[in-house]
Every structure is written in C-alpha cells, then in structure tokens.
Amino acid sequence: MSAAPLFALSQVEVRFGRVTALRDASLSIHAGERVALIGANGSGKSTLLRLLHGLVPHAAGRFASHAPRRDQAMLFQRPHMLRASAGTNVALALWLHGMPWRDARGAAGPALARVGLEGLLARNARTLSGGQQQRLALARAWALQPQVLLLDEPTASLDPHAKREVEALLAEAANGRTLVFASHNLGQVKRLASRVVYLEQGRVIADLPVHEFFHGPLPEEAHLFVKGELA
Structure with missing residues (x-):
C-alpha cells in the first residue's frame, strides 16, 4: 500500500x-x-x-x-453502561463529542433503530441483556x-x-x-x-x-x- x-x-x-x-x-x-x-x-x-x-x-x-x-x-x-436510559447513553456520547444536546437527543433514536433497539429508547441500559448492551454500545460508537x-x-x-x-x-x-x-x-x-x-x-x-x-x-x-x- x-x-x-x-x-x-x-x-x-x-x-x-x-x-x-x-x-x-x-x-x-x-x-x-x-x-x-x-x-x-x-x-x-x-x-x-x-x-x-x-x-x-x-x-x-x-x-x-x-x-x-x-x-x-x-x-x-x-x-460500560451508564445508569440511564438507552437513549441517554447514546445522546451523552454525541454531546461529549461536541453535538448540541437537543440534536444529540434527536439522533439517539435513529442510532438505536439502526441496531434494532428502537423500542428500548427509554429502557434503563443496565437492565438490557448482554446482546442488547453490545448492540447499544455499537449504536453509541456508530453514531x-x-x-x-x-x-x-x-x-x-x-x-x-x-x-x-x-x-x-x-x-x-x-x-x-x-x-x-x-x-x-x-x-x-x-x-x-x-x-x-x-x-x-x-x-x-x-x-x-x-x-x-x-x-x-x-x-x-x-x-x-x-x-x-x-x-
């Protein structure tokens, strides 16, 4: 190369x-x-x-x-899952990356939908199964x-x-x-x-x-x- x-x-x-x-x-x-x-x-x-x-x-x-x-x-x-909803876990990552909070909250839903977790936006992330937590972590990174x-x-x-x-x-x-x-x-x-x-x-x-x-x-x-x- x-x-x-x-x-x-x-x-x-x-x-x-x-x-x-x-x-x-x-x-x-x-x-x-x-x-x-x-x-x-x-x-x-x-x-x-x-x-x-x-x-x-x-x-x-x-x-x-x-x-x-x-x-x-x-x-x-x-x-690591924060003691917060799945949506907030994604939004916080985006906010820390420099995105305005309102935009970060709006982007969390589509990010979760991308990994098949659209119905779990408000679920506490720490109550999710192991597979769901890995998908959430991927959504958080992917976003x-x-x-x-x-x-x-x-x-x-x-x-x-x-x-x-x-x-x-x-x-x-x-x-x-x-x-x-x-x-x-x-x-x-x-x-x-x-x-x-x-x-x-x-x-x-x-x-x-x-x-x-x-x-x-x-x-x-x-x-x-x-x-x-x-x-």
Missing part, C-alpha cells in the same frame, strides 16, 4: 510495572483494513488495542498514529461516525443468537471503515477479517492475509493455536 498507514509500530514495548505486555511489536495498519488480533489470553491483544486508541503509553520503540481520537471508537468486551473501530472480544460473552446478530452489525459497520478486533472465534475471524495478526507473549508471531493465514504455512506457535493445541 502506498498511502501512509493509520497506525505504525516499530519494536514497540508496553510495560505495566515489571510485566511487559507488548515486546518488539512491529506492524502497520492502513485505512480500510479489517485486522483480526488472535492469540491466547495474555498474548497482548487488548494491550495493542488500547495502545492504538491512546489509552496506554509505550515504553520503548516507535508508535505513530494518523487517526485522531475523535475519529476512533472502541468497544470493550463488557461495555459518532468513526473512521476506525477498535473491538475487544465484542461477542465473547454472548449466546450464539446474540453473537450472530452483533457480528452482522459489525460487518455492516466495517463497510468503508478500518476495523481492528480481538477474537478467539476463528470462524468470526474468517468472516470479518482481511488480515490476521497472531500474538504470543506480547510478540507479533504472524501477520498475514486471512486466506494465507488459514491455508498457508505458519510459524509453529500459530499453527498449534489454530489447531486448538495451544491454549
């Missing part, structure tokens, strides 16, 4: 006290890519997402971001019209029906945007990603187009993980 990358990492390290969560991590992510981060728990996937979103600093190496924070939205595995979506295991705690619903919405939301997501669901990775980055103990072990990752030769660690022989 000839255009400058949105994110560029060169031998990056992220440390939490004595723990090194990312080590010697090098990769670039360009606009429009759909990048899946896979690996065992503790491999550095969440840390990498938080680094991209500006939530954690790097201790060594070089990290450059050409995606301003206001053009990004991040969805966590367990999204900001971000160019980059960062997702940390967005369907990990959902039942199969809710997973399918949220995944379909993610596929739609990714259209024309840059998508970077962590997932343990390899089927989901095949369906949503154009590229796969495999991490182990904070290191980038493999970085390949999705077809090559699942059908070509891999480093031994990544091969064992895909076969289910590496926890």
Whole structure:
C-alpha cells in the first residue's frame, strides 16, 4: 500500500510495572483494513488495542498514529453502561463529542433503530441483556461516525443468537471503515477479517492475509493455536 498507514509500530514495548505486555511489536495498519488480533489470553491483544486508541503509553520503540481520537471508537468486551436510559447513553456520547444536546437527543433514536433497539429508547441500559448492551454500545460508537473501530472480544460473552446478530452489525459497520478486533472465534475471524495478526507473549508471531493465514504455512506457535493445541 502506498498511502501512509493509520497506525505504525516499530519494536514497540508496553510495560505495566515489571510485566511487559507488548515486546518488539512491529506492524502497520492502513485505512480500510479489517485486522483480526488472535492469540491466547495474555498474548497482548487488548494491550495493542488500547495502545492504538491512546489509552496506554509505550515504553520503548516507535508508535505513530494518523487517526485522531475523535475519529476512533472502541468497544470493550463488557461495555460500560451508564445508569440511564438507552437513549441517554447514546445522546451523552454525541454531546461529549461536541453535538448540541437537543440534536444529540434527536439522533439517539435513529442510532438505536439502526441496531434494532428502537423500542428500548427509554429502557434503563443496565437492565438490557448482554446482546442488547453490545448492540447499544455499537449504536453509541456508530453514531459518532468513526473512521476506525477498535473491538475487544465484542461477542465473547454472548449466546450464539446474540453473537450472530452483533457480528452482522459489525460487518455492516466495517463497510468503508478500518476495523481492528480481538477474537478467539476463528470462524468470526474468517468472516470479518482481511488480515490476521497472531500474538504470543506480547510478540507479533504472524501477520498475514486471512486466506494465507488459514491455508498457508505458519510459524509453529500459530499453527498449534489454530489447531486448538495451544491454549
């Protein structure tokens, strides 16, 4: 790709006290890519997402971001819901983003309708099911019209029906945007990603187009993980 990358990492390290969560991590992510981060728990996937979103600093190496924070939205595995209605949860995000409160309130309904929650505008967000809360979190992010979506295991705690619903919405939301997501669901990775980055103990072990990752030769660690022989 000839255009400058949105994110560029060169031998990056992220440390939490004595723990090194990312080590010697090098990769670039360009606009429009759909990048899946896979690996065992503790491999550095969440840390990498938080680094991209500006939530954690790097201790060594070089990290450059050409995606301003206001053009990004991040969805966590367990999204935080304010003790307020679903509509207010969306409106507050828009208001904090600079939209006048009256306009933000007016935009909340269409944002919820987009994810199939139009009937729950006045429902307390904390009383919603797990799948409904993830859809609300996506509506809240989507309403900001971000160019980059960062997702940390967005369907990990959902039942199969809710997973399918949220995944379909993610596929739609990714259209024309840059998508970077962590997932343990390899089927989901095949369906949503154009590229796969495999991490182990904070290191980038493999970085390949999705077809090559699942059908070509891999480093031994990544091969064992895909076969289910590496926890």
